[in-house]
Amino acid sequence: MNGLYKAVIRGVGSYLPETRLTNVEIEQMVETSDDWIQTRTGIVERRIARPEEATSDFAYLAARAALDDAQLEPADIDLLIVATETPDYILPPVACQVQARLGCRNIGAFDLHATCAGFLSALQVAEQYVKAGVHRHVLVVGADTLSRFTDYTDRATCILFADGAGAFVVSRSDDPAARGIVASALHSDGTYFHNLYIPGGGSRTPYGEGVKAKIVMDGRKIFKLAVNVMATTVQELLNQTGCHLDEIDWLIPHQANQRIIDAIAESLNFPAEKVISTIQNIGNNSSATIPIAVDTAIRDGRIQRGDLLMLVAFGGGLVWGGAMVEY
Ligand code: UT7
Numbered sequence: 001m002n003g004l005y006k007a008v009i010r011g012v013g014s015y016l017p018e019t020r021l022t023n024v025e026i027e028q029m030v031e032t033s034d035d036w037i038q039t040r041t042g043i044v045e046r047r048i049a050r051p052e053e054a055t056s057d058f059a060y061l062a063a064r065a066a067l068d069d070a071q072l073e074p075a076d077i078d079l080l081i082v083a084t085e086t087p088d089y090i091l092p093p094v095a096c097q098v099q100a101r102l103g104c105r106n107i108g109a110f111d112l113h114a115t116c117a118g119f120l121s122a123l124q125v126a127e128q129y130v131k132a133g134v135h136r137h138v139l140v141v142g143a144d145t146l147s148r149f150t151d152y153t154d155r156a157t158c159i160l161f162a163d164g165a166g167a168f169v170v171s172r173s174d175d176p177a178a179r180g181i182v183a184s185a186l187h188s189d190g191t192y193f194h195n196l197y198i199p200g201g202g203s204r205t206p207y208g209e210g211v212k213a214k215i216v217m218d219g220r221k222i223f224k225l226a227v228n229v230m231a232t233t234v235q236e237l238l239n240q241t242g243c244h245l246d247e248i249d250w251l252i253p254h255q256a257n258q259r260i261i262d263a264i265a266e267s268l269n270f271p272a273e274k275v276i277s278t279i280q281n282i283g284n285n286s287s288a289t290i291p292i293a294v295d296t297a298i299r300d301g302r303i304q305r306g307d308l309l310m311l312v313a314f315g316g317g318l319v320w321g322g323a324m325v326e327y
Pocket of ligand 1: 196
């Protein structure tokens with residue numbers, strides 16, 4: 001996807017709520033065990049919101065951290081996109097609350113809903129605006145509060161879901177050596193919608209007595225689809241760019257289940273030590289997993305400037321996609 005300009009990742013930030021929900025605590029809620037959860041998902045604990053916290057709080061703090069990292073002020077931002085499936089309210093967009101709290105100009109600000117592939121969808125939108133020369137700096141946030149839509153009597157889902165936010169500042173670069181976002185891809189298949197969805201709370205079944213506004217998932221089916229389409233997307237991006245898998249420094253998949261992450265790497269024959277995983281102590285916080293994983297690996301020194309990252313995500317919809325990015 002070539003444009004007039006390069007779109008680079010100028011800043012990265014994230015925020016995790018302080019409250020931890022451990023496997024041992026979940027053992028008190030449903031019939032399960034710490035051992036089962038660890039073996040089948042890789043998760044030991046997940047971060048969840050306090051009662052007074054909501055998605056815009058996490059989105060704001062992650063955005064603030066990314067701006068600081070980019071050494072930019074809120075006034076420098078030209079467009080703000082928040083990827084989320086769990087807004088504070090159905091109306092207004094989270095992005096407008098973040099715009100106000102940051103003190104940005106009256107720039108465009110909107111939410112983008114593409115479940116766990118939301119962040120990569122928003123990143124691709126930002127990429128296009130920057131490459132086309134329309135905007136210089138776009139703030140892209142992935143933020144979710146899945147705990148509010150998790151059924152803590154359903155052992156098949158409550159072990160996975162979590163809350164948090166991550167953000168990138170995507171900027172125009174005039175550096176001829178910079179590559180930035182090299183390629184990106186997005187896909188969908190709505191025929192599988194009922195395998196992962198929230199039955200109630202939308203326009204088809206509005207809130208009311210007996211309405212289930214909690215996540216319902218066919219885990220086994222989703223698992224297989226996730227591995228298959230994420231591995232295929234990696235291959236698609238390699239084909240699109242003519243790159244070889246050896247050139248990828250870090251594979252950063254959506255953090256849904258450690259076994260899914262392992263299976264993608266295995267099916268690609270990609271070395272496990274070059275795969276970033278943060279699921280163990282964070283859980284699956286949907287749109288936020290990829291920017292949080294990238295931020296974590298930057299802060300701990302694994303990801304360095306110039307490294308080539310392969311980001312790939314999958315979620316309910318179905319939606320899936322990827323991005324190859326030089327950091
Ligand atoms: O964000 C993107 C969307 N989400 C995902 O990508 C999640 C994809 N799916 C998964 O991560 C996994 O399918 C789960 C973690 C949800 C389940 O793991 P699994 O290995 O696929 O288990 P399963 O659904 O095949 O169930 C195996 C057994 C069943 O018992 P029977 O029928 O064999 O007697 C389940 O009832 O394990 C049982 N089970 C549990 N046992 C203890 C299911 N959940 C639990 C549990 N504790 N929490």
